[in-house]
Structures are given as structure tokens and as C-alpha cells.
Amino acid sequence: MPYTIKEIQKIEEKWQNIWKDKEIFKVDEILDKPKYYCLEMFPYPSGKIHMGHVRNYTIADVISRFKMAQGFNVLHPMGYDAFGQPAENAAIKHNTDPSEWTETCIDQMREGLKRMGFSYDWNREIKTCDKDYYKWNQWIFIKMFERGLAYKKSSSVNWCSSCETTLANEEVINGGCWRCKTDVLQKDLDQWYLKITDYSEKLLEDLKMLEHWPDRVVSMQENWIGKSHGVEIYFKVKETNDPIPVFTTRADTIFGATYVVLAPEHHLVDKLIKGIDNEGAIRKFIDRVANQSKSLRMSGDLKKEGMFTGKYAINPANDEVVPIWIADYVLMEYGTGAIMAVPTHDQRDFLFAKEYDLPKRIVIKDSKHPDMKQESMSCAYEGEGVLVDSKEFDGLGNVEAIEKIGKWFEKNKKGKITVHWRLRDWLISRQRYWGTPIPMIYCDTCGIVPVPEDKLPVELPKDIKITGEGGSPLEKSEDFVKVKCPKCSKDAKRETDTMATFFDSSWYYLRYCSPKSDKVFDCDAAQYWMPVDQYIGGIEHAILHLLYSRFFTKFLKDLKLIDFDEPFIKLLTQGMVLKDGEVMSKSRGNTVDPDAVISKYGTDSLRLAILFAAPPEDQLEWNDNAVDGAWKFLNRINRLFEDRYDSDSSGKTEMDKEDKDLNFALHETIRKVTEDISNHKFNTAISSIMILMNTVDKYNKYADPNKELLDNVVKNIVLMLSPITPHLCEELWQKMNMPEETITKAQWPKYDEAALVTDSVKIIAQVNGKLRDRFDIDFDAKEEDVKKIVLDNENIRKWIEGKSIKKFIYIPNKLVNIVV
């Protein structure tokens, strides 16, 4: 009898309770068992779980359960990235406490996760807003401070006027706030930074170790770190002798430099323009650029603007005198904030020179266009070639010249070979309430003093009304701000900024190893579980979260708390869930509520449908029909299970041809499903099981049934499906009276090599590459025997009659191809 939805829901609830009561998924460090750490990116608790969570966590659950069945001691934890702005916004809107709002959301989310039947060790649940967690944020921060990796700097920061907070460079997307898309302004503030740039080289180098990461994530990180090799060349101001170092990756074009450009914010600008005729106009220009919102300044094809300073620079390569300009296309944040301009061989310089009628000089000749003239160029030539007009370097290939000229500069002390990075230090200060307080104290006598370890955590004060207006909310609590200096005991002030939440999520995977430890984490537990064997999450975290986590791991290794370099061995980035071609989101109003699907079809159907619909890395177009299909399939399994006793027991002692074929299909399926799940190809694993079931149906129709064999087939189907649809499989397993208390304790099936040995094999026959017939031949048959069979065949003769055979290709056990 097919199940009703009520019965399915009862079954699902029953097994979820059994797993909980028997603590099936509770794990400890068992030294004589191989460990496996399966981790998914923990959610921000915004309320109910959505389809993206369902997909992410179902993939992780299948991997975890599969590894358990294969005999691994599997750590599979869950927690909440609970600090952050939405809680604060909700608090303002509903006039509540952010912690209350967050706890409510966490409870809702936990309930949703439990309903999915995921195999979490709930004893290890963590919330980053617990003081037992954020205490260790503060501890890590102080360790960084002690080693000079956390420092304070007054600087122009990205400021979102809508969220009233500073943003990291990484949080500025196309010049707008990553959250609300408001144009980001520049504002000067005293801010805490983490010196991630100290680890640039290691963060780049160790990417090579990450063979099991998607290529595109590795290349995104590479681009973000942005190492470029070049030469810093020391130009000088002719009038004052002030040095102007410029950075270039194209030292080969130095003899084509016809002017120098400074960023508007460059420190020399003030001195250069003081007292000159058009000083006022230049200052106006600089102000205008400074106030230009980043989104405008960065929007691609903006016309380059600049002004002449009236001063000149000396090119150290040939002592030539060139004009010094100020222009908006040179950025203070990169390189030295000054460039040498080579209009003939750099497109940006070319456009600028054209606009302001500056001179050009060709110094690289392209062999394909030997008569290239600087007067008639329509764009810069950025390709390879041979140097001309470059003194003793004439005739060199430009690639070779980059190295030789760099060395010449070093030898003559007119420059140095150097490296520049795109990666910048990480701004972590937030003028927000709902985050980890930065554990620092300002004392007029002692300066900046960290809170002593035994005084941690610095707890978030509760007496603050969050209004969302201006400045840091913590400043409003007098009890919080007023403090005695830990060194001299005089009156002092607390830091009122909180940490960016990316700090919280940069080490949570270590806390899971020993969530209740009274240290940052237990080193033995971390040593046992880490690194994470499989990490699963969205591509949107490809840069920030993963880079910061890698940075923290390297730092903690330097503290000698751990002894590995990389936290995540394998990474799977699952695709987004779409509806009608668009990403599912609340703002678009195209979400499908997992709860509604579960109420109609049950958890197992939802899990099966989402895995079968697409490979995990691909985008998934949501379709309600898919769950309907999954539901039908589960009932088909149940029917198959019940039907196997219907046939009369034949008391067979030996396997006949049909039995052997079915047995072959069974073992071939075990082989294929094991391989597919190992490679995260869940969709084809499921289709293989479907094919096996179709085979059983045919067998039941035509063959003299072998009850023992059928039992074995059904048992293995249930085992293979158990990571995917665990509830129904538990139910059937129990009905089969198997020895294990639950199917989670059963071993993953192994295929029998002997069952896969066949004496005959089907091959195809092609004539000129076109399929003409199929043959059953002996396994590993000799070429001459096959040739005879094929050439004697009527169907084949039809195609080769009267033509001469040029070639006879034979691929054993696969095909023959006759070329005529």
C-alpha cells in the first residue's frame, strides 16, 4: 500500500526523535577510527530556513551520512553567525532588543533544520553572539594586537550614509554599499585594522596546496591578492629635487615616458602647486575629485581628467625633462600613487595624452607592423616587440628588457625591483551595537591598553536604546565607557567600536572541535578534527570569508596553537536556487517555503528532489513537479519492498541467466553509486538506482524469481538511498529486521568483482564512423575472430560490398570501425 503524507510525516518525526534520543550523531575524538570533518557555512539567523539552506545542507548531510556508512568518525556541526546589522535594524523597527530578535530567529531556524533530519551533533551548536564565543574573538584580537597585527589608523574610510557605518573595501561593490547599494562616501575616522597584508605572500603561495578547490575560486583569490612584479623608478622634481617614485610593470617602456602623473591625493601636490598661477583652479579640481563618489569614479569609461602642475620631473634613465600632471585616473591606494606615462604603450595614458595633446614616442616595435608611427596610432600598442630609441637596450626583446632594465636601475641606484599587492589591510571597526566589543582601553597616561585576559569577555551592555541615529551606540552607555586603566588604575575610556562580523566567522570551524572549551579551543581536539575535509557553501563567499579564514589559520599556526596551514582541504560551491530564471529572494517575492513543501510531500521527497534536479555546482531552477516525481519514486521503493514477498518462493539453489543479469546490475549499481557520491554527482547516483529498480521490475515480470537475490537487491537499494532519504530507509531497514539498531550504523555496501565478470560483451560496428549494427561477442575476443564475424554479417556486407576496406579498427570489448 502506498503511504499517505500523514504516515510519511509520522515516520519522519519518529526517526528524528530516535536519532535525538539515542544521540546517534554525537561524536567524540576516537583515535583508532579515521576522522572526517564535514562542514557547511553556518547561516545568518534571519528567520526560517530558505531553499538555499536546504540545498547547501542537504548536500552536506548526504556526504556526512555516506562517510559514516564508510566507517569514518564524522564531525558534522551546526551553529549561527548571529551578530550583524539585520538584528539591529529589526530592533529599531520593532523597538526590541537585538538579542531577543536573534534568539527568536535562531529558534525558528533550528526547528527548520531539525525538520530536515540533518545529522548534526547538536551538542556542539554555537552562536557567535554568546559571550562564551565572542570572548575568544576578543582574545584573538588581543593576540593580534600584541604582535602588531591589529593597529589603529586615521584614514579616509568608506562611509555608508544610509547604514551610518564604515565599510571594508571588500564590502564596497561597484562603488555602493554591499547591503543597501547606497553610494559610498569618503570620511576620515580613527579605525582598527588587521594587517592581513603581512600574510600576502603566504596567502598567495598556499593557494597551490588547494588542489580540491574550484579553479575559479582560486583564481578569484589570486586576483584579489593581486601580486604584480615591477620596478620602482625614482623620478625627481627638477625644481626642488623631491623624489617621485613611480611603480611600473613595464620598465621596458621607460624611454617612452613623456610625462609623469600624480594622484590628486599625492603628498607632493600641495608643495608643487603652491603659489603658481592656476593654484586655485587645481585645488578646485582636486576637491571635486575627492568628493566624487566612488561609484562614479570607477564606472569604466569615465573621461580621464587632469591638470598640469607647471613643474617638471627628470627621467632617471636618460635625464630627460618631462611635465608633471595631476589626474583622476591615478589612484593613491595602489603602487606609489604616481606613474610614468607612456602613451604609445598604455591605453589609459594614450587616451589622456590625446585629450591634452601630450607628446608620444614609440619605443617598442611590433614585427607585424614595422612602419607603425606615433603620429598615426589609433590606440596604444601593448603587445610584444623589440626595443627602439632606448639607448643601449635597442634591439632587445621587450620581455627580456623588463628584466635587464630593472637590473640596470638597481645597479645605478636609480630604482629597485619590487612587488606590489592589490590586497589591503582589513578594516574591522564598526560603529554598531550588535557585534563583539573591541577589548581596548584608552588611558591618557598609558595610551592604548588591551583588557587583561582575566577580565574577558568585555560584555555588550544591555542598557542601550538603539535608535539607528549617528555614531557608535556603545558611546551612550556611561557604565560601559567609564573604566579604570588596567595599568595605572586612573580613569580611562573604553573603545566603543565593535568588530566586523567576518571576524566571528573566520575561526568558528575551530571552535566546533571543542565548543565548550575554557580556552579559545582545545588543541588536541583541533589536532584530531582539523583541517576540515569538506567545506560546502555559496560562491558569494569565494573571496572574503575564505580569505579571512585562511589568514586566521595562518596566524593561529604562528601562535603555535595548530600545526597546519590551510583550514579547508576540499571546497564545494553549490549553485543558487532560481525560480523563473531569477535568484530566489524575499525582495523579488519569488521564494518557495521549504516548510510548505515538507507539509505536502515530506522531508525525504524534498531532499531527493533537490539533489536529483541538477549537479550541486550548477544553478537549480526550482520546479514543484520535481518534488511530485520524488514523492512517486519513494512510494515506488516502498512498493518494491512489499512486493518482494508476493512471488512464490522457488527454492532456487543456483542462479540462472536472469538471476545473474540482475546480480550484475546490482553490483554495477553499487560501484557506480559509490563512485558518484564520492564525486558529489548525486543526480546520476539517483538515476543509477532508478535504473536498477527498472531492471527489478522487468525481472519480476519475466523471470522465475529468486527470493534471496531480490531481498539482497532491495536491502542494497535501501542502503544506497539512506544518505539521501534517511527517514524512509530507516523505516524499511527496521521492517527488514536487520541487526543494526538504525541504518546509520550499517556499513556502506561493497560491490563484488566476481559478479561483474562476464563472458560475453556487446560491441558496436561502424562503417566509416556510422553505426550499422551491434554484436554479442566473447569477452576479450581476438581481433581476427571478431573481424570474421563482422565481415560475414549481412547488415555490414550491405555497406561494404564492392568497396575496398582501407582500415579495420578494433577496440576490444567496445567497437569495430570499418573504413572503406
Place this chain on the structure above:
RNA sequence: GGGCAAGUGGUGGAAUGGCAUACACGUUGGACUUAAAAUCCAAUGGCCGUAAGGUCGUGUGGGUUCGACUCCCACCUUGCCCACCA
């Protein structure tokens, strides 16, 4: 502008040098039923053909190969990421 990924039936997708469209959804027809649902059976890329069968066909154009959805070159389209990075 740069980098990466992808493009296959009505739909989701399978095949990574060797039978294109597995598996599933949907659709159509049939069985069962008073009826419906469920279930079962059959058909399901285009064109020609009563059929057997033939022929074309994996974004476009070329190439390599006995053989190409798969490898190489060029182009088109879509998506994602980066973007005045010297």
C-alpha cells in the same frame, strides 16, 4: 576592458574521444475504475517512408581524427567575478 564558466529534445538534465538525448518531468494513447485519483502498459528530436529502414541533428564557422557534444582555432550568446591596479 580583463578573467572564468556555460550553450544538448517541450522541460530538468545524461554522455568528457567510440550507440547523442540515459534517468526523470511533461504530453498523448491504452488498461483498471460507476467516476476520479493512484497505479500499470505503450509512444514521445526533425525530415522522408505503410514498414523495414534511411537521413539530418549537441550555439555558429573552420581544423585534428578511422571516429568529435567531448580536443584545437575563431566567432556569437548568456551568466558570474574583477575592473582607470600603472
